Amino acid sequence: MGLPNKDEVEGKFDQAKGKTKEAIGRAIDDEELEAEGQADHAKGEVSEGFGKARRKVGEAIEDVGESIGH
Numbered sequence: 001m002g003l004p005n006k007d008e009v010e011g012k013f014d015q016a017k018g019k020t021k022e023a024i025g026r027a028i029d030d031e032e033l034e035a036e037g038q039a040d041h042a043k044g045e046v047s048e049g050f051g052k053a054r055r056k057v058g059e060a061i062e063d064v065g066e067s068i069g070h
Contacts, residue, residue, distance in 0.1 A: 005055050011048025014040050 004012075021037025024030070 007051025
């Protein structure tokens with residue numbers, strides 16, 4: 001497994017940011033902030049998923065290249 005790429009890292013960050021906003025929104029009874037947090041969290045999950053898929057494709061291409069090279 002390779003190192004996480006930019007999309008994966010940003011996705012994790014957005015998820016954490018979203019969870020924080022959700023918690024603060026609930027704590028201060030701010031539905032708008034809570035909804036914004038949920039949206040950030042969902043965006044982060046999508047970004048992380050895209051990054052993982054991109055990394056796996058890259059690893060598969062490397063594996064094919066190594067197989068051809070031997």
